Amino acid sequence: MQDIQDYISENKARFLDELIQLLKIPSVSADSAFSQDVLDAADAVKNALQEAGCDTVEICQTDGYPIVYGEKIIDLDSPTVLVYGHYDVQPPDPMDLWNSSPFKPVIEETERHPDGAIFARGACDDKGQMYMHVKALEFMVKSDRLPCNVKFMIEGEEEVGSSNLGPFVAANRDKLSNDIILISDTGMIANDVPSITTGLRGMSYVEVEVTGPNRDLHSGLYGGAVANPINVLAKMIAAMHDENNHITIPGFYDKVEELSQEERAKMAQAPFDLEEYKKTLDISSVYGEAGYTTNERNSIRPTLDVNGIWGGYTGEGAKTVIPSKAYAKISMRLVPNQDWEEITQLFTSHFENIAPEGVSVKVTPHHGGQGYVTPIDTIAYRAASKAYETTFGKKPVPQRSGGSIPIVSLFEKELGSKTILMGFGLDSDAIHSPNEHFGVWNYLKGIETIPYFYKYFTEMKTSDSDN
Amino acid sequence: MQDIQDYISENKARFLDELIQLLKIPSVSADSAFSQDVLDAADAVKNALQEAGCDTVEICQTDGYPIVYGEKIIDLDSPTVLVYGHYDVQPPDPMDLWNSSPFKPVIEETERHPDGAIFARGACDDKGQMYMHVKALEFMVKSDRLPCNVKFMIEGEEEVGSSNLGPFVAANRDKLSNDIILISDTGMIANDVPSITTGLRGMSYVEVEVTGPNRDLHSGLYGGAVANPINVLAKMIAAMHDENNHITIPGFYDKVEELSQEERAKMAQAPFDLEEYKKTLDISSVYGEAGYTTNERNSIRPTLDVNGIWGGYTGEGAKTVIPSKAYAKISMRLVPNQDWEEITQLFTSHFENIAPEGVSVKVTPHHGGQGYVTPIDTIAYRAASKAYETTFGKKPVPQRSGGSIPIVSLFEKELGSKTILMGFGLDSDAIHSPNEHFGVWNYLKGIETIPYFYKYFTEMKTSDSDN
Structure with missing residues (x-):
């Protein structure tokens, strides 16, 4: 030919x-x-x-x-x-x-x-x-x-x-x-x-909304006395990973396919230059789940990343506001055997469970796949x-x-x-x-x-x- | 007259x-x-x-x-x-x-x-x-x-x-x-x-920027392997308060004026209806520093509130991105004897100290006052x-x-x-x-x-x- x-x-x-x-x-x-x-x-x-x-x-x-x-x-x-x-x-x-x-x-x-x-x-x-x-x-x-x-x-x-x-x-x-x-x-x-x-990897993509007071408030008059949806959302997102960067959603890892040492050793043979990887991204250090290599973290392990976050005043200059609402778009990459609809459900329940008093939360699934x-x-x-x-x-x-x-x-x-x-x-x-x-x-x-x-x-x- | x-x-x-x-x-x-x-x-x-x-x-x-x-x-x-x-x-x-x-x-x-x-x-x-x-x-x-x-x-x-x-x-x-x-x-x-x-109250208002990779990345290819600036920023904001909602910045409370029980008792006599307060804001519960009343929390106690946060994709629909940068506007309300320039410095040092490897952070003071x-x-x-x-x-x-x-x-x-x-x-x-x-x-x-x-x-x- x-x-x-x-x-x-x-x-x-x-x-x-x-x-x-x-x-x-x-x-x-x-x-x-x-x-x-x-x-x-x-x-x-x-x-x-x-x-x-x-x-x-x-x-x-x-x-x-x-x-x-x-x-x-x-x-x-x-x-x-x-x-x-x-x-x-x-x-x-x-x-x-x-x-x-x-x-x-x-x-x-x-x-x-x-x-x-x-x-x-x-x-x-x-x-x-x-x-x-x-x-x-x-x-x-x-x-x-x-x-x-x-x-x-x-x-x-x-x-x-x-x-x-x-x-x-x-x-x-x-x-x-x-x-x-x-x-x-x-x-x-x-x-x-x-x-x-x-x-x-599979995926579950959700949007979350945290609502505090029914209107934006002056942070001087109300600061410290009512739940600030942005602070609360930050806390809830932070709580999604533990100190080893494992995801904390109960049941999240239950069905994750664990590769054998042999399979992992075979994967490790693929050409990969960590220094070059860091240099290309201009980062001093990679970051991820303890116990796994970079190539494992981004292929055989599930993840939870915030893809977008917004709330309050984001324009030029300063505005002293406690917003009524804060939002984030969150996606979880899933590995074989994790069912995206089940994971979406686990996320939703967990997110609702960890919401502190003084705010209400809403989780809207965007889409997903196995x-x-x-x-x-x-x-x-x-x-x-x-x-x-x-x-x-x-x-x-x-x-x-x-x-x-x-x-x-x-x-x-x-x-x-x-x-x-x-x-x-x-x-x-x-x-x-x-x-x-x-x-x-x-x-x-x-x-x-x-x-x-x-x-x-x-x-x-x-x-x-x-x- | x-x-x-x-x-x-x-x-x-x-x-x-x-x-x-x-x-x-x-x-x-x-x-x-x-x-x-x-x-x-x-x-x-x-x-x-x-x-x-x-x-x-x-x-x-x-x-x-x-x-x-x-x-x-x-x-x-x-x-x-x-x-x-x-x-x-x-x-x-x-x-x-x-x-x-x-x-x-x-x-x-x-x-x-x-x-x-x-x-x-x-x-x-x-x-x-x-x-x-x-x-x-x-x-x-x-x-x-x-x-x-x-x-x-x-x-x-x-x-x-x-x-x-x-x-x-x-x-x-x-x-x-x-x-x-x-x-x-x-x-x-x-x-x-x-x-x-x-x-x-006095004030210190700062803007923070967290930078991870040098460009926005596809969350499928890089998710889990590099520090996501939004997840990191959320974690850093969350770490600014402990489980009692005390602010964790070292030295933050050193100069805070502590009111006597008598002064606090006098303050407590001001007319205030907590149920009405919650009803007006449409919240089920107030939220703040342990050990203080709502009126104390928003007058004699210092606070740290995020007034704005943004990063990644915030438009309609879904985008699976790990952004290069995430931002927040943060204000601290200060009480007498706290010096706003000193507090701004304490915040900046602390924020830099708690940044994990894999990201760089920048703190820009906006303004402040005693x-x-x-x-x-x-x-x-x-x-x-x-x-x-x-x-x-x-x-x-x-x-x-x-x-x-x-x-x-x-x-x-x-x-x-x-x-x-x-x-x-x-x-x-x-x-x-x-x-x-x-x-x-x-x-x-x-x-x-x-x-x-x-x-x-x-x-x-x-x-x-x-x-």
């Missing part, structure tokens, strides 16, 4: 330009001010799938943003790959930390991306990684090298919890039937250390591994990731399908952060690698069925 | 209208977006003083907002009253909790203000209370009843720490020389329980007491307040003058809160009472000098 490299060389400028056009659409699903842009992004994906060669493409309405579905069926007896991705993006703020405008993509060279990287919100997560699949399809169709059936399901609510995807999948089991689900929404270790994600671990002895893993080996020149490393793609468990439950996670971004690509970017080399490498997965997966699957 | 009541009746509509015009100017000193409005308010005060009968009025420039100075000198051998007030106001937010626009004053009846109250930012603090003095002067000048010299010093930076007032006072000692400083920037217990504030206690055996107190008794029909109660007017200590130090605090607002007037208001009855009662203070103070002072 030498011609894939030629095809990419010839079309590189167009591949970049098409992605840049898609990145210009500020499809921020979390903020209703951008709702038309989210819909525009769905249209753009629909058009792109049509042009790439899908026979059927439709915009499927849901109770939220639509799901773009496309397919090219070549032979009902061939295997079917279902590609999942999302066209929505995280909010870009804090805006003042971006070096360029988040929705005016620019290509700049960086130390890790000497061939340049596209800087824009969604460049890596997930428009860039999703679009690799569209362009890989284009190549396979144009060159008559598509070896199997392909379906695309690209949603617009991944960054806000995919709450309408479950009902859609449940209602469309036949349409979505497949032999493997293929997702590029994770990363790899480094450009010279390709890796395949074999584990994801953790997931994939075996590495499957046809899909072997096909993916061989595809990376073909294009990167070395075998990829299996890696547990700290991130969450809650829908992976959902797909397994509703469709009975396994998922293979072929990520081409790097952890340093600043997804969810200012200056998100995606290496041009990584983008093109993804487009090059994906057709090999289709080829090897179809070959192995067919020979497996023949036996 | 029966004619004061007639004068007020005849001019009530105009008195209200003039105040309403002043309240329409959004003179928010904390927010530079309103800087022209703050200057406009200074002009309005200047004009009002001229029309009320001051002989000389000037706008005195400072390094910040100007100080409006006015005077009417009738006889160099007569006593001189220096009126202090401020024309700047607190920021109005949170805007969504106002029932009417903060800078479009409306008069509405309330349970406590059956004659109506003016709802607007600054209605009570301090435009309304300051303007009582302007109208009292107008009456005294028009009716030829001004018994002594009067000077006005109305500043525009009280709500942001009065940092330019000290240099101004120090540079203008002769001009500002006086026998008593008269301020209406405090409250009274109730319309049928007049009171005079005899103690004020606490103050006035004796009740002075001529000024006796004159004020008699003035209230004349117009309210009952003797006022001396009361320690939890609020701070840092400049009272400054005046004593720079000018050698005592201050008398004649407040006419109520604690329930929601100063610094949404729906701030000032009773029409209270406004007019202030205008009526103030001329009696001038009369009695001059009579007592003169007869005292004669002896």
Whole structure:
């Protein structure tokens, strides 16, 4: 399949330009001010799938943003790959930390991306990684090298919890039937250390509200005499971890999968440079649960992080107020066997229990999802591994990731399908952060690698069925 | 002086209208977006003083907002009253909790203000209370009843720490020389329980910043492995109080004035209804330092309150981010003998000491001021007491307040003058809160009472000098 490299060389400028056009659409699903842009992004994906060669493409309405579905069926007896991705993006703020405008993509060279990287919100997560699949399809169709059936399901609510995807999948089991689900929404270790994600953490995301007095009060007249919701919220958050940074919610760890010493030793062999890690983040010290390494803390251990907090006066200058309310957004990353709905319930009960007298509290679950671990002895893993080996020149490393793609468990439950996670971004690509970017080399490498997965997966699957 | 009541009746509509015009100017000193409005308010005060009968009025420039100075000198051998007030106001937010626009004053009846109250930012603090003095002067000048010299010093930076007032006072000692400083920037217990504030708390106001990684991070990839500045800030704030709600900063209480059992017993006689207090604030329980009553907690005891906190994603929906930074605004109310600069230093050292590895912290002092206690055996107190008794029909109660007017200590130090605090607002007037208001009855009662203070103070002072 030498011609894939030629095809990419010839079309590189167009591949970049098409992605840049898609990145210009500020499809921020979390903020209703951008709702038309989210819909525009769905249209753009629909058009792109049509042009790439899908026979059927439709915009499927849901109770939220639509799901773009496309397919090219070549032979009902061939295997079917279902590609999942999302066209929505995280909010870009804090805006003042971006070096360029988040929705005016620019290509700049960086130390890790000497061939340049596209800087824009969604460049890596997930428009860039999703679009690799569209362009890989284009190549396979144009060159008559598509070896199997392909379906695309690209949603617009991944960054806000995919709450309408479950009902859609449940209602469309036949349409979505497949032999493997293929997702590029994770990363790899480094450009010279390709890796395949074999584990994801689950998540429970909640918003909490602490209410004290029924109105904002003057801190001179009332200070010291009534519960200040901010002080109380700080105390409650602090109480969520003990001195070893273990989470204190009763029952939180009950179902946590404990890895054997052997498994942990194997994990520890993955290349990792703690000094480099600290240097990149500009921190003097890492911080986390006692008894675990950094790589364990952010992959096989559950966490509780405050993702946002606000209350009282946050403007310029000083205001001596005791606010009526204080708020926080809190997410817990979960590991396999922890059930996100159970954890949400445990959190809620605990938060209510530890609220002191003088305040009332409210916990609103935002969304959640189960953790997931994939075996590495499957046809899909072997096909993916061989595809990376073909294009990167070395075998990829299996890696547990700290991130969450809650829908992976959902797909397994509703469709009975396994998922293979072929990520081409790097952890340093600043997804969810200012200056998100995606290496041009990584983008093109993804487009090059994906057709090999289709080829090897179809070959192995067919020979497996023949036996 | 029966004619004061007639004068007020005849001019009530105009008195209200003039105040309403002043309240329409959004003179928010904390927010530079309103800087022209703050200057406009200074002009309005200047004009009002001229029309009320001051002989000389000037706008005195400072390094910040100007100080409006006015005077009417009738006889160099007569006593001189220096009126202090401020024309700047607190920021109005949170805007969504106002029932009417903060800078479009409306008069509405309330349970406590059956004659109506003016709802607007600054209605009570301090435009309304300051303007009582302007109208009292107008009456005294028009009716030829001004018994002594009067000077006005109305500043525009009280709500942001009065940092330019000290240099101004120090540079203008002769001009500002006086026998008593008269301020209406405090409250009274109730319309049928007049009171005079005899103690004020000091203040230290700081802003803190906790920095973790050098950029916002994805909480899936980094959660659990690096210090999250919000979790850390919450922990540090929580650590500022122990389980008895004592403040844990080493040395914080060293100089705190401890009242005798007798003094505390006397304080406890002030009318106070705990059930009513809780009901008004809609709280199930009060909350504060163990071993002290509610009235003690908010007057004779120092406090530490978070007035604002922010960090991470605070918009609609969910964002799984570990922010680079988290912030809080923290104020400590201080009691007599605590030095605010020393306390600021103790706070800063402690905050730096308790910061865990993996974050850096910064403490920026905003402003501060010393606490103050006035004796009740002075001529000024006796004159004020008699003035209230004349117009309210009952003797006022001396009361320690939890609020701070840092400049009272400054005046004593720079000018050698005592201050008398004649407040006419109520604690329930929601100063610094949404729906701030000032009773029409209270406004007019202030205008009526103030001329009696001038009369009695001059009579007592003169007869005292004669002896």
